Amino acid sequence: MPDYTLKIRRFDPESGRPAYWQEFGVDLPEERSVLDAILRAKDEQDGSLSIRCSCQAAICGSCGVRINGMSRLACNTKLSEAAEDGRNGAIVVEPMGNMPVIKDLIVDMDAVHWKKVQRVVPWLLPEGDPPAREYIVDPESMIDVTQSMACIHCGACVSACLSLEVDPEFIGPAALAKAYRFVGDPRDAHTEDRLLDLAEDPHGIYDCTHCFACVEVCPKDVAPMDQIMRLRRRATADYGIKDQNNGYGHEKAFTDLIEKYGTLSEAQLLPKSYGDGSLIRAQVKPAALKELGAKFPTVIRGLTSGKVSPKTALLHHKLQDQDQIRRIYEEVESKEDRLELNLYIVGESGGEEEGATSEGGQEE
Amino acid sequence: MKLAYWPGCVSRGFTPELHGAMAAVAPKLGLELVELDRANCCGAGVIAEHNQELVDALNARTFALAQKVDGAAGMMNICSTCQGAQSECQERLDADAAYRTHINEHLEPEGLEYEKGGAWWNKNFLWLLVEEIGLDVLRERVVRPLDGLRVGPFYGCYIVRPTRRLGFDFYPDRDRYLEQVIEACGAEPVAYAGSHKCCGFPVITLNRETSLRQAGRHMADALDAGADCVVTPCPLCHLNLDLQQPEAQPFVERDLGMPVLHLPQLVGLALGLDVKALGLHRHVVKTDAVQDKVAALAAAA
Numbered sequence: 247m248p249d250y251t252l253k254i255r256r257f258d259p260e261s262g263r264p265a266y267w268q269e270f271g272v273d274l275p276e277e278r279s280v281l282d283a284i285l286r287a288k289d290e291q292d293g294s295l296s297i298r299c300s301c302q303a304a305i306c307g308s309c310g311v312r313i314n315g316m317s318r319l320a321c322n323t324k325l326s327e328a329a330e331d332g333r334n335g336a337i338v339v340e341p342m343g344n345m346p347v348i349k350d351l352i353v354d355m356d357a358v359h360w361k362k363v364q365r366v367v368p369w370l371l372p373e374g375d376p377p378a379r380e381y382i383v384d385p386e387s388m389i390d391v392t393q394s395m396a397c398i399h400c401g402a403c404v405s406a407c408l409s410l411e412v413d414p415e416f417i418g419p420a421a422l423a424k425a426y427r428f429v430g431d432p433r434d435a436h437t438e439d440r441l442l443d444l445a446e447d448p449h450g451i452y453d454c455t456h457c458f459a460c461v462e463v464c465p466k467d468v469a470p471m472d473q474i475m476r477l478r479r480r481a482t483a484d485y486g487i488k489d490q491n492n493g494y495g496h497e498k499a500f501t502d503l504i505e506k507y508g509t510l511s512e513a514q515l516l517p518k519s520y521g522d523g524s525l526i527r528a529q530v531k532p533a534a535l536k537e538l539g540a541k542f543p544t545v546i547r548g549l550t551s552g553k554v555s556p557k558t559a560l561l562h563h564k565l566q567d568q569d570q571i572r573r574i575y576e577e578v579e580s581k582e583d584r585l586e587l588n589l590y591i592v593g594e595s596g597g598e599e600e601g602a603t604s605e606g607g608q609e610e
Numbered sequence: 611m612k613l614a615y616w617p618g619c620v621s622r623g624f625t626p627e628l629h630g631a632m633a634a635v636a637p638k639l640g641l642e643l644v645e646l647d648r649a650n651c652c653g654a655g656v657i658a659e660h661n662q663e664l665v666d667a668l669n670a671r672t673f674a675l676a677q678k679v680d681g682a683a684g685m686m687n688i689c690s691t692c693q694g695a696q697s698e699c700q701e702r703l704d705a706d707a708a709y710r711t712h713i714n715e716h717l718e719p720e721g722l723e724y725e726k727g728g729a730w731w732n733k734n735f736l737w738l739l740v741e742e743i744g745l746d747v748l749r750e751r752v753v754r755p756l757d758g759l760r761v762g763p764f765y766g767c768y769i770v771r772p773t774r775r776l777g778f779d780f781y782p783d784r785d786r787y788l789e790q791v792i793e794a795c796g797a798e799p800v801a802y803a804g805s806h807k808c809c810g811f812p813v814i815t816l817n818r819e820t821s822l823r824q825a826g827r828h829m830a831d832a833l834d835a836g837a838d839c840v841v842t843p844c845p846l847c848h849l850n851l852d853l854q855q856p857e858a859q860p861f862v863e864r865d866l867g868m869p870v871l872h873l874p875q876l877v878g879l880a881l882g883l884d885v886k887a888l889g890l891h892r893h894v895v896k897t898d899a900v901q902d903k904v905a906a907l908a909a910a911a
Contacts, residue, residue: 408767408808412823452816455824456655457808458694458771475659483660496815500656504668508650510619519815540818548853552892554624567648570720574671577716578664585663587702587709 249273250325252283253336254295257347265347268292269336276326280337281309283325284351296350304465307400311351312340317405317463320351342405344414359401362418366425366444373435387432393590394427394473396466403460403470415449419460419470422451426473429480441481445489451477452493467590483584488522490533498523505575508565513558516541611683611742614676615643616732618689619651620845624853627889628845631874632688632735634888638751638881639743643686644679646672652695654846655768655812662702667716669699674722677730684731686738688874690844693734694768694776700732701775734769736843736873740787745794753882755796759903761876762800762837763788764828764851766844767808788841791873795880802835804828809847814854819861825850826858829868839869839900841876848872853894869897879904 250272257265270287281299288295297320299309304322311320314331315338328337345353372381403419410416417425425444428434444450451474460470478497481487488494499518503511514525520537521528528534548554565571621629636643649672651657657665673696676685687693703710704726714723733741739748769776770785778784785806789799810824829851832840842848850858852870859866870893878888885904890897 408824409813409820411807412810412827413817413820416820448817453813453820455767455808455810455820456812457767459767459808462771462773475655478659479661491816493816497656497660500654501660501664504651504653504657510623510651510654512620512624516815544853544857547856547894548624551894553627553853553894555626558623558626565648565650567720570671571650571668573719574667574716575664578661578667584661585712587662587666587706589702589705592705 248276248325248329250283250329251332251336252280252287253333253338254284254287254351255340256295256350257341258294258349270295274325276324276329278325279321280311280313280323280325280328280339281320283337284320284339296352298352305398307398310342310353310400310402310405312338312342312405314338315340317342317402319400319402319465322465342401344405344407344410345401353401353405355399355401358414359399359404359418359420362404362421363399363424365417366421366428367436367440368421368424368428370428370431370434371436372433381433383432389588389591390476390586391427391430393468393588394423394430397423397427397468398466400465402463402465403468406459406463408457408459409453409455413449413453416453417444417447417450419454419474422454422477423468423470423473426477429477437480438485438487441477441485442487444477445481445487445491445493448491450491451481452489452491469590479584492519492522492537495519495522505572506564506568507562508568508571509562511562513554513560514562611640612642612644612679612681613738614679614682614685615645616649616652616672616676616685616687616692617645618687618692618845620849621688625845625848625872627892628688628848628872628874631872631878631888634883635874635878635881638878638883639739639748641686641743644682646675646679646685649675652689652692654691655695658695658698663713665695666699666702666713669696670703670710670713670724671717671720671722672696673700673703673730673732674717674724676732677725677727678722683742684733686733686735688735688843688872689846690734690766690769690842691846692768693732693737694766696732697775697777734843736769736787736791737781737784739791739877740783741781745790748791748794748877752794752796752880754880754904754907756876756880756904757796757907759797759900760800760836760838761792761797761871762802762832762835762840763792763805764809764832764840764842764844764847764870765806766842766847769843770806788843788873791877792841795876797876797880800832800835800837802828802831802837804831809842809844809850811846811850814850821850822854822858823861825854826862826866829855829858829866829870830862830864833866833868837868838903839871839897841871841873843873845872855895867895869893869895869900871897871900 272283300306309320345358496519517528520534653665792799810821814821
């Protein structure tokens with residue numbers, strides 16, 4: 247039987263000692279899980295070693311930890327696989343990140359994860375009295391929310407989130423994915439209120455840095471970041487919510503500039519983003535002027551370093567075939583519904599058969 | 611090797627030194643670059659956020675233009691963000707024939723078509739260096755090994771996550787290539803916490819504090835790890851790490867002064883190119899310390 251070394255980060259607040267590393271040698275077959283190894287070490291070597299776990303089948307979401315720096319379920323990670331990525335021959339196991347540690351590998355999910363989930367009102371708010379029998383919904387309209395329903399609240403995405411690392415107030419990937427589960431539900435009557443709330447919050451949907459860390463670690467393919475992008479799409483395209491965080495302005499400025507020029511003009515992107523997508527509003531809106539003023543030193547540095555010439559800053563050329571780009575915009579944007587291919591439903595190697603496309607959102 | 615070359619918007623806008631450096635490095639590596647000057651912006655995640663069909667059509671158009679370049683081995687980009695945004699669209703286009711046909715209808719009036727093909731690829735210069743040129747060939751061409759230069763890698767999110775979309779099943783070391791290239795150039799890779807994290811650029815206009823805290827923290831970590839400079843294959847990371855570095859300093863409450871090199875600049879130095887030709891003087895954070903080290907190498911040799 248192969249011999250594995252676990253290097254576990256230990257911490258017991260009641261001991262008065264700081265956190266420390268401890269190694270455990272465990273003999274188990276390679277197909278067994280890291281959780282099996284931790285429980286074996288607990289059984290045979292140190293009964294005080296603490297981890298939260300239950301189903302051991304990647305369903306309950308209890309045993310989230312960091313293995314070799316990656317947020318994962320311990321029960322869902324094979325020893326052979328973990329040993330391959332290990333450091334100096336040891337499988338490194340730490341508690342999840344972005345949450346306070348209660349003891350050893352147990353983090354305080356209540357203090358961070360559950361508090362944030364509660365923040366997004368994670369229940370259905372239908373209009374009026376419930377129907378006499380069940381709610382009837384068109385199956386197609388549920389395609390997009392299916393993915394966010396798969397969440398098992400393990401906290402792996404919260405642990406890996408790079409925005410949370412610098413802004414603990416960020417609502418975070420798990421809670422925002424949950425928010426989309428209700429925003430995308432046709433039975434919910436408060437879609438716009440929910441979006442307005444999440445768009446205006448400085449730590450809401452526009453505080454996500456689009457780093458894919460949550461997508462990478464989610465054991466259930468919820469792709470929380472994709473759900474956050476769906477929330478942004480709904481907020482801007484369907485409800486035209488002009489938020490104080492420039493989320494609307496940034497998206498509008500960017501897409502408009504590509505429609506006009508084909509490539510990006512960074513010099514125009516900034517002022518337009520602050521002006522809800524408009525250069526004129528950027529010059530008359532007090533908040534926009536303030537933000538542009540704060541950018542002034544950066545602009546000067548760009549110019550004096552020779553990085554940016556006044557010519558590139560002021561003149562941006564259209565692509566030779568810009569009329570083709572405009573035509574594509576026109577063809578796509580004149581449609582009543584947005585066409586989206588949902589790979590969660592199709593599967594990435596969905597082959598050549600027809601896949602699941604959904605028509606997301608309503609034009610208002 | 612002939613390549614359809616997508617330089618991206620930023621290398622021709624706010625990081626012109628990157629475009630120049632790539633042009634200078636290409637002939638040294640035997641690359642013939644056919645610039646896709648009719649191609650459009652990749653959308654940088656923002657158009658995808660706005661409308662998926664639109665961004666897929668726009669990138670399918672770029673792929674179709676690249677596929678029409680006669681004799682090209684594939685398509686090369688020099689931006690992690692372009693790589694990620696384009697790979698995302700390619701994943702959808704390749705997954706579903708009906709969807710691909712539909713997207714191609716947008717290209718038909720222009721006489722273009724994106725063809726799904728097993729052999730066709732779109733690779734960042736970093737991937738191309740390791741997988742198509744090869745580290746051995748790179749080592750052979752190095753005329754000025756960057757002995758003693760300590761370089762922190764900075765990848766950019768879009769080129770390392772999600773691994774499943776970005777071909778890690780086939781190329782599992784793609785998150786270690788920068789270290790390998792740094793080594794092949796004779797320099798010393800420096801490990802630090804931020805190498806695979808987010809530079810913060812995508813939220814610089816949405817949440818300045820989150821953005822600059824990220825940029826500042828990573829540069830401070832690189833400094834603490836003893837790096838002389840960091841190197842990145844992503845011009846958007848460069849904007850937040852270099853252009854914004856003076857603004858990021860207050861968020862970590864310290865002076866940073868960490869030079870941030872574009873990947874072709876580092877490779878160019880090892881290939882013996884002049885610092886001016888590589889645009890090292892056109893950075894916000896002065897690259898003097900790097901230039902001095904390189905000059906000292908030349909004097910020693």
